[in-house]
Amino acid sequence: MTSFKVTVPASSANLGPGFDALGLALGLHDVVEVQVIEAGLKVEVFDAGAGGVEDVPTDETHLVVRAIRHTCERLGVRVPGLHLRCFNKIPHARGLGSSAAAVVSGVAAGYALADREPDAEAVQLAAEFEGHADNAAASLLGGLVIAWCEDGRFSAERLTVHPSIRPVVAVPGVKSSTAATRGLLPPQVPHPDAAFSAGRAALAVHALTCDPAVLLPATADRLHQHYRASAYPATARLVRELRDAGVAATVSGAGPTVLALTTDGIIPGSVGVEGFVVSELPVDPVGVQVTPR
Known part of the structure; x- marks a missing residue:
């Protein structure tokens, strides 16, 4: 895929006693529009999740860009250039997984650029950025997730939430x-x-x-x-x-x-x-x- 949209949900981690283990995907979404271009990098930020756009980098240090680069490297994909348009609705630094959502959107974009569906390795790629997988796995898989790490490898299982909650x-x-x-x-x-x-x-x-x-x-x-x-x-x-x-x-x-x-x-x-x-x-x-x- 050379032109696509990534929609990623917010998340709430811990849920009380499930410290670094439980996560819940929530219906508040960031959207990243991705287009492959001939060369270079262009990042546009139209909202910053209740924060000022001036605080969000628009170069290679942007979290979505870093996650795309990391994923493409792991999947063996070479991209000539990228144009990203970021529409962020998840509040930054409020405990709703904004950074995890950015990472997950980058990982999903990397998989799309490789013409692949996210797999179990996608959890590992996303969790590597933050050192734990609860928020990232929730944004990646949806629903309720149970996440764990063993010998440096992150994993997660998705469960269906009771419909009355x-x-x-x-x-x-x-x-x-x-x-x-x-x-x-x-x-x-x-x-x-x-x-x-x-x-x-x-x-x-x-x-x-x-x-x-x-x-x-x-x-x-x-x-x-x-x-x-x-x-x-x-x-x-x-x-x-x-x-x-x-x-x-x-x-x-x-x-x-x-x-x-x-x-x-x-x-x-x-x-x-x-x-x-x-x-x-x-x-x-x-x-x-x-x-x-």
Whole structure:
């Protein structure tokens, strides 16, 4: 393919106890239009996911470009030149997988340029950029994913989300750095906390696929959220208030967005959401898509 469009969904990682293991694809999409040209590189950015376009590079350092180059090299593809038009709707640095989506769009574009469908190696290629596969696998495969790494090899399995689950996100105006919030995590956690989270992560898979009635206990976490709370007090407060109101709320990825896993798409009126933009986002069941232009 020499002229095509890549549509890639946002994602929410961790989902409470599934730290670096669980991811959920959401119906908010970035679109990258790709065209092969005779020579050179041209990158146009028309939106920057609630950020200024001036902060997004338009040269070889652009994340989509880097992912395309990396994938083409691995697949043995030579491209004379590229023209990219990027339409970004996923908020940057908010915990909705914007960087993973950019990487996945680049990987999918590389496969399209090679006239190949993404395969298991695509998960590896995408996850290499961030060191874990939860967001990337969700954007690549859609639905609910379970991701893991063994001996440096990333893998993921996709599961179908229960049809009654209606995710709601509350996105604040402030940004967060995954690297900074990850630095707040301790090198060791108490054994009871690890055991608690292992059980709840298993329950989360059951709740998300079979029995949404147990979503509230299934999304309880002791591994990471309370350690990071100081980085985004408004987020921590909103998660706490939602859970007190019976809503299965978590920090989305590294934050500061809040993810509420509901079955009615409603945030209780008693919960204060000042400073957040609240919207219902459906689960994206298919992941990244490549279509001709």
